[in-house]
Amino acid sequence: MDSGAGPTLFPLHRCKTLHLVRHAQGIHNVDGEKNYKAYLSPEYFDAQITPLGWQQVDNLRKHVHACGLSKRIDLVIASPLLRTLQTAVGVFGGEGYVDEMDIIPLMAANAANSGRNAISSLNCPPFIAVELCREHLGVHPCDRRRNVSEYQFLFPAIDFSLIESDEDILWKPNVRETKAELAARGLNFMNWLWTRKEKEIAIVTHSGFLCHTLSAFGNDCHPFVKREISKRFANCELRSMIIIDRNMAGSDPSTTNFPGKIPYGLDLPSDAADEKLEEGSKKNPAA
Numbered sequence: 001m002d003s004g005a006g007p008t009l010f011p012l013h014r015c016k017t018l019h020l021v022r023h024a025q026g027i028h029n030v031d032g033e034k035n036y037k038a039y040l041s042p043e044y045f046d047a048q049i050t051p052l053g054w055q056q057v058d059n060l061r062k063h064v065h066a067c068g069l070s071k072r073i074d075l076v077i078a079s080p081l082l083r084t085l086q087t088a089v090g091v092f093g094g095e096g097y098v099d100e101m102d103i104i105p106l107m108a109a110n111a112a113n114s115g116r117n118a119i120s121s122l123n124c125p126p127f128i129a130v131e132l133c134r135e136h137l138g139v140h141p142c143d144r145r146r147n148v149s150e151y152q153f154l155f156p157a158i159d160f161s162l163i164e165s166d167e168d169i170l171w172k173p174n175v176r177e178t179k180a181e182l183a184a185r186g187l188n189f190m191n192w193l194w195t196r197k198e199k200e201i202a203i204v205t206h207s208g209f210l211c212h213t214l215s216a217f218g219n220d221c222h223p224f225v226k227r228e229i230s231k232r233f234a235n236c237e238l239r240s241m242i243i244i245d246r247n248m249a250g251s252d253p254s255t256t257n258f259p260g261k262i263p264y265g266l267d268l269p270s271d272a273a274d275e276k277l278e279e280g281s282k283k284n285p286a287a
Contacts, residue, residue: 010244011254012254012256013252013253013254013255013256013257014244014245015199015242015243015244015245016193016194016198016199016200016201016242016243017199017200017201017240017241017242018193018201018202018203018240018241018242018243019069019073019200019201019202019203019238019239019240020203020205020210020214020233020238020239020240020241021060021087021088021091021202021203021204021205021236021237021238022204022205022206022207022210022233022234022235022236022237023049023053023079023081023083023084023086023087023204023205023206023235023236024049024050024053024054024056024057024060024083024086024087024090024235024236025049025050025052025053025056025235025236026044026047026048026049026050026053026083026142026235027044027047027048027049027050028041028044028047028142029047029050029235030050031044039140039142040139040140040141041141042141043141044140044141044142045141045142045144046081046082046083046141046142046144046145046146047081047082047083047142048082048083048086048112048113048114049082049083049086049087049114051115053083053086053087053235053236054086054090054114054116056235056236057086057087057090057091057236058090059236060091060236060238061090061091061092063238064091064092064238069240070092070124072200073092073125073200073201073202074125074198074199074200074201075125075126075127075128075196075198075200075201075202076088076092076124076125076126076127076128076201076202076203076204077127077128077129077130077133077201077202077203077204078127078128078129078130078133078158078203078204078205079129079130079131079133079134079135079204079205079206079209080129080130080131080134080145080148080151080160080163081134081135081143081145081206082112082146082151082154084204084205084206085107085129085151085154085155085158085204086107086111086112086114087204087236088127088202088204089106089107089119089127089155089158090107090116090119091202091204091236092124092125092127092202092204093106093107093119093120093121093124093127094106094119094120094121094122094123094124095120095122095123096120096122103120103121103122104121104156104157105118105119105120105121105156105157106119106120106121106124106127106155106156106157106158107119107154107155108153108154108155108156111154111155112154121157125202126159127155127157127158127159128158128159128160128161128162129151129158129159129160129162129163130162130163130189130192131162131163131170132185132186132188132189132192133186133189133203133205133206133209134170134205134206134209135205135206135207135208135209136176136177136182136206136208136209136212137170137171137172137176137177137182138171138172138173138174138175138176138177139172139173139174139175139176143171143206144168144171145168145171146168147166147167147168148160148163148165148166149166179212182208182209182212182213183212183213183215183216185209185213186209186212186213186214186216187213187216189213190213190243193243194245197252207232207233210232210233211230211232211233214229214230215230217229217230218230229241
């Protein structure tokens, strides 16, 4: 079958399911749409989400519970910026946290003056913060992160151990990451995903990161599919996609494949019998 024309098959254990999410509306998004120069304002340093953004988070949370997605996710990865961390825990976090609980919350009560209750880490997947999936780096203060130690106070149950520096050493005030550099970082992130054992992963990140990373994919698909993959994300939009390991970079065996022939028994298929008859007739044409 021509792999470029119609359905194709691929082993499940060489695939991962990604649930890609752009953060909810941030305070920088509102003024930025009115005047793009607002993105240069120090006022929006590490912008948090708006009250409308929290409504978007609540609606997406209802969706992931209604469709059963909340029970399938093995891991939540978030860009270490306030708006992505807030969105991640608001959508995929646990429920029913009270101060008397002997458990660390995913988000402390009223974190960053959000006016929100604490969010529980009970009955939800683990959360980790990863710098590779940060927004377009440099110049825009809204894309500069706080010190990790500040985030750890606000989001106690999120794992920040993969971030090497407490301070933000990636963001530069006068140097903007190029689109090519951003796309290359996105591909590095995708390659890093293959080092994870988890098969179904939610990733909460940013519009620019998603746009420039996903634009590198889908070139072997129908143009409509290519556009579906790479079109820009709305605030709090979720899209589910599959990535496949064409180069056998992953080494984990399948957890659902079964070898068969247990107990052992003879099992020559009828078409294999035909092949053996054909081979026999070629070796003994006079027979």
